[in-house]
Each structure stands twice: as C-alpha cells, then as structure tokens.
Amino acid sequence: xxxxxxxxxAVDRDLKKIDQQQKRRIxxxxxxxxxTKKDPRRFGDPLRKNLTGLWKYRIGDYRxxxxxxxERVVVLVLRVGHxxxxxxxx
Numbered sequence: 001x002x003x004x005x006x007x008x009x010a011v012d013r014d015l016k017k018i019d020q021q022q023k024r025r026i027x028x029x030x031x032x033x034x035x036t037k038k039d040p041r042r043f044g045d046p047l048r049k050n051l052t053g054l055w056k057y058r059i060g061d062y063r064x065x066x067x068x069x070x071e072r073v074v075v076l077v078l079r080v081g082h083x084x085x086x087x088x089x090x
Contacts, residue, residue, distance in 0.1 A: 005035045007077045014080040029059045040075050
C-alpha cells in the first residue's frame with residue numbers, strides 16, 4: 001500500500017509565504033519520494049528535543065515537518081517553511 005501525504009490546516013498559511021517555484025519543488029519532492037510504497041523515513045531525519053517524534057525533509061533551504069502515522073499509512077505535513085524559521089513556534 002502506498003503512503004499518502006495529507007496537510008494540516010496550518011500549512012495553507014505557510015505555503016502562502018513561499019514563491020511558486022519553491023512550492024512546485026516541495027510538492028514534487030513529496031510526490032516522488034514520500035508518497036510511494038517504500039518507507040517515507042528513508043529520505044527524512046528524525047527531530048529531537050521538543051519536536052521528538054516528528055520528521056523533517058530537507059528541500060533546498062526549505063524544511064517540511066511531518067508526523068509519520070504508520071497505522072494510517074499517512075505522512076501528515078504540519079509545517080513548511082524556510083530552514084531559519086520553520087522550527088520555532090510549533
């Protein structure tokens with residue numbers, strides 16, 4: 001069964017701050033590498049400290065913060081943003 005990618009409501013606000021070219025790059029990455037039949041963890045890195053249990057994907061200078069839900073076979077995108085700002089306030 002292939003993994004699906006879902007987006008939290010807060011991601012809409014994040015995406016409005018990103019230019020179209022970067023958005024296309026992010027969506028292409030999620031489609032080609034994460035939403036497949038293989039384990040979505042193979043390209044991501046686990047987060048630590050107050051974000052333990054979440055995963056990040058590095059796409060250029062942008063980061064996608066996700067919750068990988070094995071029981072639902074879903075990668076829930078929680079935040080998308082520039083690497084200098086995405087980790088704070090979550």
